[in-house]
Amino acid sequence: MKKILLTQEIHPLGRKLLQENFEVIASPDPSHETVLGLCDDVDAIIVRTTTTITEEIIKRAQKLKIIARTGAGVDNIDVNAATRAGILVCNLVGVNSLSVCEHAISMMMTIAKQLPLMDISVREGNWKMRNVNTMVELKDKTLGIIGMGNIGAEVARKCHLAFDMKIMAYDPYAKEKFMDFDYEFLDSLEELFESSDFISIHCPNLPSTTGMVTSNLLNLMKSDAYLINTARGAVIDEEALVELLRNKKIAGAALDVFYEEPLPIDHPFIHLDNVILSPHSAALTKEARIRMSTDAAQAVVDYFDGKNPKNIYNAKELGLK
Numbered sequence: 001m002k003k004i005l006l007t008q009e010i011h012p013l014g015r016k017l018l019q020e021n022f023e024v025i026a027s028p029d030p031s032h033e034t035v036l037g038l039c040d041d042v043d044a045i046i047v048r049t050t051t052t053i054t055e056e057i058i059k060r061a062q063k064l065k066i067i068a069r070t071g072a073g074v075d076n077i078d079v080n081a082a083t084r085a086g087i088l089v090c091n092l093v094g095v096n097s098l099s100v101c102e103h104a105i106s107m108m109m110t111i112a113k114q115l116p117l118m119d120i121s122v123r124e125g126n127w128k129m130r131n132v133n134t135m136v137e138l139k140d141k142t143l144g145i146i147g148m149g150n151i152g153a154e155v156a157r158k159c160h161l162a163f164d165m166k167i168m169a170y171d172p173y174a175k176e177k178f179m180d181f182d183y184e185f186l187d188s189l190e191e192l193f194e195s196s197d198f199i200s201i202h203c204p205n206l207p208s209t210t211g212m213v214t215s216n217l218l219n220l221m222k223s224d225a226y227l228i229n230t231a232r233g234a235v236i237d238e239e240a241l242v243e244l245l246r247n248k249k250i251a252g253a254a255l256d257v258f259y260e261e262p263l264p265i266d267h268p269f270i271h272l273d274n275v276i277l278s279p280h281s282a283a284l285t286k287e288a289r290i291r292m293s294t295d296a297a298q299a300v301v302d303y304f305d306g307k308n309p310k311n312i313y314n315a316k317e318l319g320l321k
Contacts, residue, residue, distance in 0.1 A: 001021075001022060001023045002022045002023070002043040002044065002304055003023045003025065003041060003042045003043055003063075003087035004018050004021065004022045004023065004024045004025070004042065004043065004044045004045075004046065004300060004318070005016060005025055005026075005027065005035070005038055005039060005042040005044070005045045005046070006024065006025070006026040006027065006046050006103075007027050007030050007035050007045065007046070007047045007048055007050070007051035007053075007057065008026070008027065008030045008048045008051070009026045010046060010048075010070065010292075010293035010296070010297070011087075011290050011292075011293035011294070013290055013292045013293060013294050014046075014094075014292075014293025014296065014297040015293070015297070016182075017294060017297040017298060017301055018297050018300065018301070021301065021304070022043075022044075022300075022304075025038065025140060025166050026241075027051075029052040030048070030051040031051075032051070032052060032054065032057070033051075033057075033218065034044060035051055035057060036056060036057050036060060039057050039060050039061040039064070040060060040061065040062070041062075041063055042061055042063065042064060043063050043064065043065055043066075043304075044064070044065060044066045044067070044068065044300045045057075045061070045064065045066075045067045045068070046067075046068045046069075046070065046296050046297065046300065046301070047067060047068070047069055047070070047076065047077065048069075048070050048071075048112075049070075049071065049073075049076060049280065050076075050191070050261070051076065052076045052077070052078075052145070052158070053067055053076065053077045053078060053082070054078055054081075055078045055081035058078060058081045058082055058083075058085055058087065058268075059085075059271065060259070061122060064085070064087055064089060065088065065303065065304075066088040066089075066299070066300060066303045066309075067082060067087060067089050067090070067297065068090045068091075068296040068297075068299040068300050069089070069090065069091040069092065070092065070292040070293060070295075070296045071091065071092055071095065071096055071283060071292060071314055072092055072093050072094065072095065072096070072150075073091070073204055073205070073304075074091050074313050075204060075205045075232065076207070077089055079313065079314055080321050082087040082314065083095070083314045083317045083318060086302060086313065086318065088309065088312050088318065088320075089312070089313045089314045090296070090299040090309045090310075090311055090312055090313065091311055091313050092291075092295050092311060093150070093311050094150045095288065095291045095292050095295055096282075096283035096288040096291070096292060097150040097151045097154060098154065098288070099273060099283050099285040099287070100151045100202075100230050100282040100283050101151050101154040101155050101158065101164060102285075103157075103230055103278070103281075104151070104155050104200050104202075104228055104230045104282065105155060105158060105159065105258060105280035107112050107228050107230070107254035107256070107276060107278075108138070108143075108159075108198055108200065108226070108228055108254070109138070110228050110254065110276055111228075111251075111253075111254050111276055112135065112136050112137070112138055112198075112226070112250050113135050114135050115296040116276060117129065118130075120128075121282070122237060125178060136224075138159070138163040138165055138198075139163055139164045140164055140165070141163070141165050141166070141196045141197040141198060142165070142166045142167075142195055142196050142198070142299075143159050143160075143162075143165045143166065143167055143168070143196065143197070143198045143199075144168045144169070144170070144192040144193070144195065144196030144198070144200070145154070145168070145169045145170070145171075145199075145200050145201065145202060146168065146169075146170050146171070146189070146192065146199065146200070146201045146202060146203055146212075146213075147170075147171055147201065147202035147203030147204075147231065148169050148171040148174040148177070148178065148202070149171075149174070149202060149203075150293055151202045151230075152171070152184065152200070152202030152203075153171070153174075153178075154166070155200055155202065156169065156181075156183060160182070160183070165198075166184075167181075167182070167183040167184065168183070168184045168185075168186055168188055168191075168195060168196060169183050169185050169186065169192075170182070170185070170188075170192050171185070171188050171203075178222075182192075185200075189212070189213075190217065190218055193217045193220040193221050194220045194222075196222075196223075196225060197222070197225055197226070198225065198226050198227075198228065199221070199225065199226070199227050199228065200228040200229075200230070201213065201227075201228065201229045201230070201231045201235055201236070202230070202231050202234060202271075203231055203232075204231070204232065205231070205232035205234045205235060209232075209234065209235050210234050210237070211234070211235070211236075211237060212235050213235055213236040213237060213241075214237050214240070215237050215239075218236075218240050218241055218250075219240075219244070219249070221244070221249075221250045222250070223248075223249060223250060223251070224250075224251045225250050225251060226251050226252050226253060226254070227241070227252075227253040227254075228252070228253070228254045228255075229253070229254075229255050229256065229257055230256040230282040231255065231257060232257050233255075233257040233258035233259040234259055234263065234290060236259075238258070238259050242268045244270075244273070245272050245274050245275055246268065248274070248300075251274065252274040252275060252276070253274070253275045253276070254275070254276040254277075255269065255275060255276070255277055255278075256278045256279075256281065256282045257280050257282075258280075258282055260297060261279075261280055262279065263277070263279070273299055295310075298310075299311070308320060308321075
């Protein structure tokens with residue numbers, strides 16, 4: 001019987017798909033050391049965000065044929081090492097787009113209306129907080145979007161239609177797709193950071209995007225602007241962002257992702273009152289959890305049934321159609 005390793009437990013419906021035909025083991029924790037110790041005789045690995053599938057794991061897992069991600073990003077998989085070993089890397093394009101989109105917009109609305117501050121004020125009996133005039137409307141504000149893939153495009157569409165926000169976008173690879181939309185595509189990130197009231201990041205963590213949001217860019221932001229990141233923490237210069245927030249150089253930020261995860265309890269973000277934090281949970285709605293688990297499991301089932309899974313990230317490199 002083929003053996004499937006889960007780097008973390010998945011939704012029961014996904015597990016059920018696997019248990020009908022495979023031996024399924026779940027790592028007791030997602031650390032590299034623990035997963036490495038369990039991968040010797042596994043035929044497939046289903047990996048969530050927290051674990052990195054390194055070349056060391058791939059070389060150790062001599063029977064490994066397929067790695068299935070429970071999301072779209074594959075930055076926690078050494079795809080080149082997998083490809084050299086003839087291993088399929090499957091991801092789930094768009095499976096959590098709606099969840100992340102809604103999370104980004106929720107964060108935008110939360111910081112615009114200062115809901116955490118208002119909630120604390122009521123609980124502390126500070127009714128006068130209603131008169132501080134820190135809340136803003138979204139209507140007619142400029143939303144700058146970095147990355148117009150499935151998630152960024154949906155954030156743009158919803159904010160433009162629902163709130164009459166002006167959309168500015170930066171994505172050199174997607175511009176042609178939106179020629180008929182009432183969006184303004186910019187040729188430089190500098191212009192986007194200078195002009196936006198809200199900036200929402202939706203690009204993957206690649207060598208070309210790591211550290212892309214530099215200190216220089218952050219310092220171009222307007223003093224009343226907000227930054228939202230539901231993409232990857234490594235895209236932003238965190239130290240520079242901390243300094244801007246600490247010195248009130250921008251109005252605030254809302255962050256779901258961080259350079260180091262879990263976020264250390266002594267991280268400066270924890271002690272700032274102008275930043276909203278969530279634990280890399282934008283994609284983890286009840287509905288998305290089911291889709292991610294069942295679709296990743298289905299990729300494994302399809303492969304061992306002799307079918308090509310729907311989304312093979314390294315198909316071209318492996319010579320697959």
